[in-house]
Amino acid sequence: MWYHGWRSNRFKKDGFMKDFFTELAFKIVIQNASRIAMDSGSNVVGTEHILLAIVENPEANGKFKRTGVTPESLAKVIAREFPADSGSSRKDKPQFNEEAKQLFREALIHSLRITQKKRMNIDLLLFAIISDNRNRAHLCLEILDVDMAHMM
Numbered sequence: 018m019w020y021h022g023w024r025s026n027r028f029k030k031d032g033f034m035k036d037f038f039t040e041l042a043f044k045i046v047i048q049n050a051s052r053i054a055m056d057s058g059s060n061v062v063g064t065e066h067i068l069l070a071i072v073e074n075p076e077a078n079g080k081f082k083r084t085g086v087t088p089e090s091l092a093k094v095i096a097r098e099f100p101a102d103s104g105s106s107r108k109d110k111p112q113f114n115e116e117a118k119q120l121f122r123e124a125l126i127h128s129l130r131i132t133q134k135k136r137m138n139i140d141l142l143l144f145a146i147i148s149d150n151r152n153r154a155h156l157c158l159e160i161l162d163v164d165m166a167h168m169m
Contacts, residue, residue, distance in 0.1 A: 037125060039138045045070045045077055046142070054111040058101035061114045064154035065095045068146060077139045084163045094157045116152050120145050143168065 035043050049070035054062040071077050073088045081087075113121075123145040124137040131141075146154040147165045158165055 037121070037135055037137055039136055041074075041076055042138050042142060045074050045139065046137075049073065051111050057096065060111050062111045062117055063099070063114050064116050064120050064146060064152040065099055065157055067117060067120065067142065068154035068157060069095060071139060071143065080143065080168050084161075084168070086158070086161050086163060090161060091157060094160050098157065098160065099153060120149070120152060120154075123149060 035047070038046060046067055050062050050066040053069050053073075054060075054066045057066075059066070069088065069091050072081050072086060072091050120142065121137065124141040125135055127141050127144055128134055128137055146152060147158070147168060149155060150159075155165075
C-alpha cells in the first residue's frame, strides 16, 4: 500500500513525515501540535492538539475567524473534555496516537483524490477532521457549536 510507512516505525521520524506535508502543515502538525500536547502534560498528540495548532496559527486559522472559535475557547474545551493523564510518563517528544495517524491517512487519501499528490495541507487536514465525526477534534468543534457544513 502507498501509505505503508504510516504503520511502521518510520512514522516517528520527522524526515519521513515531512515528505507528506506542505511546509505550513508540517510546522503546525509536527512542531506546534507536539508542543501543545507537551504543554498540556500529555505524552501523545491527538487530533484535538492538531486542531488547536491550526486554530493558533495566524497563517492557517482564517476559516475559524467567522465561527467564533478562538485558541482560548478551544483549549478550555480540550482541557475539560480530554484532561491529560497525570500518571503518564512524559517522553522527550510526544507520539501521535492512532486517531491522529488515521487523520493523516484520511487527509492523504483526500489529497490523492483531489491533487493526485501525497502531500497534506491545512485544508485537507481540516476536511479530514470535519468528515470523521468520531475524532476528538470533531467533538471539540461540536461542543463549540461550530457549523462545520459551512467551513469547507
